[in-house]
Amino acid sequence: MPQLSLSWLGLGPVAASPWLLLLLVGASWLLAHVLAWTYTFYDIVHRLRCFPQPPKRNWFWGHLGLVTPTEQGMRVVTQLVANYPQGFVTRVGPVMPLVTLCHPDMVPTVLCASAAIAPKDMVFYRFLKPWLGDGLPLSGGDKWSRHRRMLTPAFHFNILKSYVRIFNDSVNIMHAKWKRLASEGSAHLDMFEHISLMTLDSLQKCVFSFDSNCQEKPSEYIAAILELSALVTKRHQQIILHMDFLYHLTTDGRRFRRACRLVHDFTDSVIQERRRTLPDQGLDDLLKAKAKVKTLDFIDVLLLAKDEDGKELSDEDIRAEADTFMFAGHDTTASGLAWVLYNLARHPEHQERCRQEVRELLRDREPKEIEWDDLAQLPFLTMCIKESLRLHPPVTMVSRCCTQDIVLPDGRVIPKGALNVKGKSILGRKRGPKHQGEVTSGLYSLLSGAQVRTAGI
Incomplete structure (x- = not known):
């Protein structure tokens, strides 16, 4: 039976088998996808730096819980829009960026996009x-x-x-x-x-x-x-x-x-x-x-x-x-x-x-x-x-997920893959x-x- 050298893993020469090859292929596939996802994530984060970001509540949870369905949450939303009238980016947990557009000149760019470019975001809607x-x-x-x-x-x-x-x-x-x-x-x-x-x-x-x-x-x-x-x-x-x-x-x-x-x-x-x-x-x-x-x-x-x-x-x-x-x-x-x-x-x-x-x-x-x-x-x-x-x-917000880069009127770009939450009001x-x-x-x-x-x- 042919020998397969795995010395780089510290395992030495072992007999090659279909199961071992399948394991290596699977591990390589998983590693490739993890690396691709990591690159995409950091690319999105880098490209979203053009949007202002409120202070995070927590390094891991991000801005989760910043806006609650209470009277205090409404005050927070009002203050956020006052501080960032064009729009801002928040993080739901460690890996989910959301872009919130507030200004009426910005919102139509996404609202008027076709369903293929800005489809319904099922991250939250799927709970229903x-x-x-x-x-x-x-x-x-x-x-x-x-x-x-x-x-x-x-x-x-x-x-x-x-x-x-x-x-x-x-x-x-x-x-x-x-x-x-x-x-x-x-x-x-x-x-x-x-x-x-x-x-x-x-x-x-x-x-x-x-x-x-x-x-x-x-x-x-x-x-x-x-x-x-x-x-x-x-x-x-x-x-x-x-x-x-x-x-x-x-x-x-x-x-x-x-x-x-x-x-x-x-x-x-x-x-x-x-x-x-x-x-x-x-x-x-x-x-x-x-x-x-x-x-x-x-x-x-x-x-x-x-x-x-x-x-x-x-x-x-x-x-x-x-x-x-x-x-x-x-x-x-x-x-x-x-x-x-x-x-x-x-x-x-x-x-x-x-x-x-x-x-x-x-x-x-x-x-x-x-x-x-x-x-x-x-x-x-x-x-x-x-x-x-x-x-x-x-109805204060409408949520979409961008399948393509969307260029806003001021030249900033919402990158493909980002969740986009269109703010429709500073209150309510x-x-x-x-x-x-x-x-x-x-x-x-x-x-x-x-x-x-x-x-x-």
Whole structure:
């Protein structure tokens, strides 16, 4: 058998064998990849030196934990943008650089890049995948385009108009609860908590045609959605738990899987029940039945949707889009409303003008509820809402990963492989209104009878 000299390893001549050769090849391949990764990493770090960097919290963790999902975290973000108005670079752990662009002249360079150059960054978004599946926020390419076209009818004005009644009813329930709490002596209200329940109540009715009465009594389904939202946010701050196999071993990981099962079981049961009625009723009968009550919910739209080839969405696809709608719609809209109320409370003269505008519109009306056509008749309140969303957009950042070098207007280059987080605001939570109609109709109902006296969010 031929001899293979490994004296350079201190092993001396040994008999060559296929297994030994395979081991050497594997070790060489691994070493080559480690060296290539190391070179790429240091090259990215070197090229990112043109961006300013805030002081690290820790040599190993980098800037992880610098910006927390709290009021103090918002102050930190505000100060960072004040110190670095063009943008800055941070480090999540020892090896993950993030570029944050703040200035409006910089952001479009990345936002307007094609999906091939700046695709969605799945480092953080993938935490949502076990819950939301391949819904629009997580999917890409042809699947995203196909689903986006099929979901377009869900946002047609003729469908959205019927939801105004649902928004009014949900806000009236919340308003009555506030009056009851105030009469019982409550001096402070957590506005965001109450408004979150109101938006969840509205969305359950709009998505599933289901009334859980979650504003007045506990709902296991609603509690699971709130828990999932909190767990995903918490996991972002724990880089060790970014690895799935470790996260699933933790208490939070088990809670996450349990809440996912509960949410999925609820959505699946609604889909299966609705599918059983479709063959019996037929499309025309279903639409006529829905027209009588003036509601065509999101599940109906998804079940009836077909692409250019006549193919329908699978049950898994429908579940993903419905769960996405519940998650993305409730938290963002609640934050948008809470910030509007906060800003109006800080400017009572504008609040009073908004109230008078609403009362003038409803002066000779019974019952006194906002309707779809009224939304265009309240210009000053609309301006206040838009200004609040500009100052405090609930979705404050959009994350992308650069697959090619991107040259910014000032000549600096974001190197290939860097995570790029486009800052959209110096203030606000990572939440934002999905549909302005939901924000506006709910707020109009509030202002028609309530003085905003507290800004607790």
